[in-house]
Amino acid sequence: MARVLLFGPLRDLAGWRERDLDPAPASVFALRDLLAAEDAELGAALSGPGVQVALDQMIVRGDAALTPRSEVAFLPPMSGG
């Protein structure tokens, strides 16, 4: 089971903040494809400019592999403090 977290405008767009996916997709790319298949607008936003992905709280690339207990966060451009 992978936990997915959305922040900022992505959360408003999707209408949810947190979801568990079981089984966990193989990679960040696969996870994004899965979400895009359900919600094309969200899928486009997740691959939008400046969106970073954190895997277990570390910034990773899209090909990063997930484990069954991964936490994946999609981080749109940050506005700072």
Next chain:
Amino acid sequence: MITLTGQAFDPGALLTEFSRNRAETGAVATFTGLARAEGGEARVLELEAYPGFTEARIGEIAQTARARFALDDLMILHRVGKIEPGEPIVFVATAARHRREAFEACDFLMDYLKSRAPFWKKEHGPEGARWIEPRVQDHADIARWETPA
């Protein structure tokens, strides 16, 4: 010490506490950021953080400041959640033997917090809510520290 809080705070009380029991510190500098009303309209700011991740990234900024300036100590407190106009959003304190290091480290920390700290900011105004984009000025402020003085 780095803290995120959903509660309003008193900068004066934080300064008193931070300054206590310091025999070798000669200077404490602080900065308090307040939520502006922006023309008197009823605007509420909402700050979202990624718990754990946000503190860790702010911790990296703090480490950079400690490596660059001779600090005895530093403290960063940042609000999250909804913030009313006039309320403090952020409090930064630095302690050093001499004032220059304390002033500069405080300035440095604020410039990096404003542009690099992982927060998402939403403004609730009379015409609805909108997410705030990073400001170009915030990035220009950081550039001050990246070129040799």
